[in-house]
Amino acid sequence: MASNDLAAPMARLVDEFKRLPGVGAKSAQRLAFHLLGIEREKAESLASAIFEMRERIQLCTQCNNIAVDALCPICNDAQRDHGLICVLEQPNNIMVVERTRAYRGVYHILHGALSPLRSIGPEDLKIKSLLERMRDRPVREIILATSPTTEGQATSAYLSRLLKPLEVKVSRIGLGIPIGSELEFVDEATMSESIEGRREL
Amino acid sequence: MASNDLAAPMARLVDEFKRLPGVGAKSAQRLAFHLLGIEREKAESLASAIFEMRERIQLCTQCNNIAVDALCPICNDAQRDHGLICVLEQPNNIMVVERTRAYRGVYHILHGALSPLRSIGPEDLKIKSLLERMRDRPVREIILATSPTTEGQATSAYLSRLLKPLEVKVSRIGLGIPIGSELEFVDEATMSESIEGRREL
Known part of the structure; x- marks a missing residue:
């Protein structure tokens, strides 16, 4: 690793942020360093929210809205x-x-x-x-x-x-x-x- | 859950994004839906990069730069x-x-x-x-x-x-x-x- 590079786990996180829409190189670095500076459990809470969302969110079988069950609350509403x-x-x-x-x-x-x-x-x-x-x-x-x-x-x-x-x-x-x-x-x-x-x- | 709310795991992720510096309500939603729309492993890659960074990054015992070892590459460089x-x-x-x-x-x-x-x-x-x-x-x-x-x-x-x-x-x-x-x-x-x-x- 060149000495003017970021430590690898930090560089990887900056790269991941850069892939998000509207996040440039500078914002990506700012976000990564923000997650280093805050309490560890707060940083990990974002990470686990991503895992949980991809684990639990599916598309409503009727309308294709996001849902945690087969039907979204709107399709499931008889009213x-x-x-x-x-x-x-x-x-x-x-x-x-x-x-x-x-x-x-x-x-x-x-x-x-x-x-x-x-x-x-x-x-x-x-x-x-x-x-x-x-x-x-x-x-x-x-x-x-x-x-x-x-x-x-x-x-x-x-x-x-x-x-x-x-x-x-x-x-x-x-x-x-x-x-x-x-x-x-x-x-x-x-x-x-x-x-x-x-x-x- | 009110029918006009987001599904809970999505709402939680939007809230997590909103806590980041420079990320407002609209960007937070955009980022969360982006992570829903891309391949699951790509979304999870961001989450695991956050965990990995917080797991592996420490401060250099000499200069307080970020480091994966006790000394950062610069402090460790005899040149x-x-x-x-x-x-x-x-x-x-x-x-x-x-x-x-x-x-x-x-x-x-x-x-x-x-x-x-x-x-x-x-x-x-x-x-x-x-x-x-x-x-x-x-x-x-x-x-x-x-x-x-x-x-x-x-x-x-x-x-x-x-x-x-x-x-x-x-x-x-x-x-x-x-x-x-x-x-x-x-x-x-x-x-x-x-x-x-x-x-x-």
Whole structure:
């Protein structure tokens, strides 16, 4: 080991941190030295939380949300409207919808969005399981709530074409100008979408 | 568990990440979901790197640098000048000096800086062990290389007063205008320091 290198176990930890998204070389070092400086049991608590999460977390067999049991708490909740499915890209998107307290339906998580650039096609998303659950239980409406990014829009368009022939109402979340923003600063794409999506008062 | 909460093992991991410096609620969630999305062995590799680091890393008995053995590679290197000690606040500061390839002395890590505000006094820093090693082995010069922050400056001033009576040359790293910067943008404190620290050509 060259004397100007970090001790091997420290260097390995810095490398592991560098692999995380948004963590650069300097942050990685800062995090590793932070874990050296705090009480050992606190550092090990992070490590064991990682092991425990990978050990215990699975995907809900119905909606592909993260779960500790076969069904996630939402799919397992008889009070929710199982005839209304909100389709999302990622499990953490669920919280954004739940926080509104306005939605009482269930979810379906795709675990991604279509992306020709990154070679992600329909078979890489949890689309087959969406069609299967529609066969198992009557579904009234499917709300496509993928992000209004290029990839999310493409995914929404693809699913719309796929689902419409199945005699289910298919809707897209409202796109437009966010509440609280000044019209002056709205970009062209959002403004067009906002005019197109206007509602009669 | 409320249905809009994360599954418990995921929530625990998000909480652990939030305790790290510079990691907010959103990054914590992003990191936790990243570790769910990648291969299980890659996620567990980060966890085991934390355990391994805390298991194997200790402080060098001489300079308090991080080490896997009783002496760090620098203190163990007979080619280094053991009569010249560079005093630093943190182990990762060593790399900043080593990268210059201009320093052939050894180090002493204080593991902090004096800070009345955070109740960090001389007894909280590795100062006693610096005095001890000066008794064990002759030391020609001590370079005080704490950061030129309020805390680092106070630490440097304290050590200077403490060490000078011990008949050892005590020096402070050069403070002034960094190489490559425009004089126009130099702050007052740096400019004063730069004039005071001028060198005859």
